[in-house]
Amino acid sequence: MEKQVEGSLIQFTYGDLQRVTKNFSEKLGSGGFGSVFKGTLIDSTEVAVKKLEGFGQGEKQFRTEVSTLAVIQHVNLVHLRGFCTEGSKRLLVYEYMSGxxxxxxxxxxxxxxxxxxxxxxxxxxxxxxxxxxxxxxxxxxxxxxxxxxxxxxxxxxxxxxxxxxxxxxxxxxxxxxxxxxxxxxxxxxxxxxxxxxxxxxxxxxxxxxxxxxxxxxxxxxxxxxxxxxxxxxxxxxxxxxxxxxxxxxxxxxxxxxxxxxxxxxxxxxxxxxxxxxxxxxxxxxxxxxxxxxxxxxxxxxxxxxxxxxxxxxxxxx
Structure with missing residues (x-):
């Protein structure tokens, strides 16, 4: 299953995220950067998984940027929980906002x-x-x-x-x-x-x-x-x-x-x-x-x- 990296950030495999989202079945929305799906982690925490589309960035650079974002924590900013980078796939895992x-x-x-x-x-x-x-x-x-x-x-x-x-x-x-x-x-x-x-x-x-x-x-x-x-x-x-x-x-x-x-x-x-x-x-x-x-x-x-x-x-x- 997922492993802890970069401080509080979790690195997921693509398979993890398929399981967590029941194969990306519940779509919460989509925007210019990709679609977002609802997921539930093993400990029952709800998350929002964003599949990024049309991404040309290399893995190393992606990891670097993601780890800088993970440090940013404020009560009025959506918290980044984790990420996945596998082949050309790039996904971000955020706290779920029920409102x-x-x-x-x-x-x-x-x-x-x-x-x-x-x-x-x-x-x-x-x-x-x-x-x-x-x-x-x-x-x-x-x-x-x-x-x-x-x-x-x-x-x-x-x-x-x-x-x-x-x-x-x-x-x-x-x-x-x-x-x-x-x-x-x-x-x-x-x-x-x-x-x-x-x-x-x-x-x-x-x-x-x-x-x-x-x-x-x-x-x-x-x-x-x-x-x-x-x-x-x-x-x-x-x-x-x-x-x-x-x-x-x-x-x-x-x-x-x-x-x-x-x-x-x-x-x-x-x-x-x-x-x-x-x-x-x-x-x-x-x-x-x-x-x-x-x-x-x-x-x-x-x-x-x-x-x-x-x-x-x-x-x-």
Whole structure:
């Protein structure tokens, strides 16, 4: 069976993981890097096994990157339990998160609306997890793919960031994978598109975009009644700057949210999606704002969003 290597990390054989997952029978989801399956270890611990696809990395390099990821432990980061590398097969074994993805709670499972208190704790948890990756690790880890699918919840709705370190594991192909997976507009910072160097501020941008979705329960790109596409953050940012933040709230709340917290979150979202990375806060600053340690001033309307609003009104007229 599995053997202990690299500190707390377990090295599994492919056969182990076939057994653990009942031959990869229960699929939890799939993304740009591969599919994830539910498994149960001999001691009854539940795990999530990720089969990585289209992987060009050598075994030695893969082991090195995996062992650096295993050291990273934080209450708001999904814990890596083990790995498997056999021939061309590369698999990662994570703790299982019974609450599923944030995406499923905001957009798919509309029967139970997450209340404001829970959402605020989720937002704070994500910010703390990212702040740890950016500022507390030996070298800064940029996630590069922050979106609701990559935020998982445990049974108590504690939020944990999943899939961090993928950029390092996948190496050169990473940005190609990213831009092909998602349209440029969803959560991608402008510097991806303009080819500027990528810094931790791309995560800050994606985090800001995700906040709009968490507050409203709406996807950033939605279709209006007449079938035209609305880019929701443009409208939301305008409302924040106008001071009309209650109009942004998910209707399921029936207006029940803490005004001070809501103001903080909406302003932070706007600051995070500023066009220039220099104008965006660090995740450490975001955590301090959300904890009420730092004040947050009224943000300017990001120029990219301003242009989108003008385009929209021209299309509509």
């Amino acid at each position: 599923g993805s944030l995406d499923s709670h905001i957009f798919q499972n509309k029967s139970t609306v997450l209340d404001w208190k829970t959402r605020y704790q989720i937002i704070l948890g994500i910010a703390r997890g990212l702040g740890y990756l950016h500022e507390k690790c030996r070298e800064c880890i940029i996630h590069c793919d922050i979106k609701p699918d990559n935020i998982l919840l445990d049974k108590d709705f504690c939020a944990k960031v999943a899939d961090f370190g993928m950029a390092k594991l996948i190496g050169r192909d990473f940005s190609r994978v990213l831009t092909t997976i998602r349209g440029t507009i969803g959560y991608l910072a402008p510097e991806w598109i303009s080819g500027l160097p990528i810094t931790s501020k791309v995560d800050v941008y994606s985090f800001g975009m995700m906040l709009f979705e968490l507050v409203s329960g709406k996807r950033n790109t939605a279709h209006s009644a007449d079938g035209s596409k609305i880019f929701y953050p443009s409208w939301a940012a305008t409302k924040v700057v106008e001071g009309d933040i209650f109009s942004l709230l998910d209707h399921g709340f029936k207006g029940a949210a803490d005004l001070e917290e809501l103001t903080r979150v909406c302003r932070v979202a706007c600051w995070c999606v500023q066009d220039s990375e220099a104008d965006r806060p660090t995740m450490g600053q975001v955590v301090q704002i959300l904890e009420g340690v730092l004040e947050v001033s009224m943000p300017p309307l990001p120029r990219v969003l301003q242009l989108l609003i003008e385009d929209q009104s021209q299309i509509n007229s």
